[in-house]
Amino acid sequence: MEQDKVNCPKGTREGHLGDKILAVMGSPGSGKTTTAVKLAAALAKQKKNVIVVFCDPFTPVMPVMLPPDAIHDTSLGELLTAPGLTQANILNACVPVPDSEYISLLGYKGGEGLMQYPKITRDKAVELFVSLRYLADYIILDCAAVFEADPASFVGIGIADKVLRLGTANLKGISYFQSHNPMLADSRFNKERFQTAIGCLKAGQDWEAVSGQYGGVDRVLPYVAELEQQDNERRLFQPLQAQESAPYSVEISRIVGELFGLQTAAMGKEKRTKEKAAGPSVSPQAAKPGRAKGGLKLPFSRNRGEF
Numbered sequence: 001m002e003q004d005k006v007n008c009p010k011g012t013r014e015g016h017l018g019d020k021i022l023a024v025m026g027s028p029g030s031g032k033t034t035t036a037v038k039l040a041a042a043l044a045k046q047k048k049n050v051i052v053v054f055c056d057p058f059t060p061v062m063p064v065m066l067p068p069d070a071i072h073d074t075s076l077g078e079l080l081t082a083p084g085l086t087q088a089n090i091l092n093a094c095v096p097v098p099d100s101e102y103i104s105l106l107g108y109k110g111g112e113g114l115m116q117y118p119k120i121t122r123d124k125a126v127e128l129f130v131s132l133r134y135l136a137d138y139i140i141l142d143c144a145a146v147f148e149a150d151p152a153s154f155v156g157i158g159i160a161d162k163v164l165r166l167g168t169a170n171l172k173g174i175s176y177f178q179s180h181n182p183m184l185a186d187s188r189f190n191k192e193r194f195q196t197a198i199g200c201l202k203a204g205q206d207w208e209a210v211s212g213q214y215g216g217v218d219r220v221l222p223y224v225a226e227l228e229q230q231d232n233e234r235r236l237f238q239p240l241q242a243q244e245s246a247p248y249s250v251e252i253s254r255i256v257g258e259l260f261g262l263q264t265a266a267m268g269k270e271k272r273t274k275e276k277a278a279g280p281s282v283s284p285q286a287a288k289p290g291r292a293k294g295g296l297k298l299p300f301s302r303n304r305g306e307f
């Protein structure tokens, strides 16, 4: 079976734990990391525990998210190359986000790269993601743009329950999209799991004009200046405040609704204010968070304790 090529354990893809692993992939600078964080924040707002895995070993994201003193010693690279991978190891490597009680992070530390670790195998990446399923309500994988060069990103896109494929409304974004289509056409990537979105639509860009090139666009996240500001000030986990940012937050809520079957406050508000608002309906499939047993400490500031 095709799945075996990437060593995906059979049955995990449409697993009984529901749609809980989301891979965010797409072209360089399309907003993958920003979107992954904002989706996690939207889930956290609903009191869901989320582990965000910053898979990208080429530009470590941890130093972009957290100040140095908040980052643990253990990095994703160590986890993925350790001889044994236990739940305790994984939980110890998870870094709780000070600004959010429900979010925890895994990623490469500043100054790291793939070269300083032994070869990361796809088997080990599968092992990590399978284990993660049991450690939080939702897992969001922020994949490297060059996912084919990073085993964790590559396996993550194959194993995720849902994949959000981001692009930009310009020629560069289209070129990236098209150059990766042949690889993603392989049946191991099961396209039914994919949703396509423009990650950062700037003024003057016309998403409808490029929609055909993307084979249709499900969602459009508008450019909002406040996001760049938050990014530069390591405040991405904090809520957007500016009125101009509201359309972005609504789109994030819609994506959460569609991908995980959860209705968020922003969506409810929008529904109340706009009669018959044009937009896709929320999936009726409710997420069924799983919970591991085994006397381990949760990696979240909230709900710390035994489970």
Ligand SMILES: Nc1ncnc2c1ncn2[C@@H]1O[C@H](COP(=O)(O)OP(=O)(O)OP(=O)(O)O)[C@@H](O)[C@H]1O
Residues within 6 Å of the ligand: 026, 027, 028, 029, 030, 031, 032, 033, 034, 035, 056, 059, 144, 145, 199, 200, 201, 221, 222, 223, 224, 225, 227, 228, 229, 231, 248
């Ligand atoms: N909707 C948006 N509005 C405004 N700025 C945005 C938006 N989305 C992303 N950005 C900004 O664009 C830049 C790139 O975003 P981000 O790092 O999330 O992209 P990426 O796809 O993860 O990039 P990479 O391929 O390097 O990993 C950042 O400065 C971010 O603040």
Ligand SMILES: [Mg+2]
Residues within 6 Å of the ligand: 032, 033, 034, 056, 142
């Ligand atoms: Mg990124």
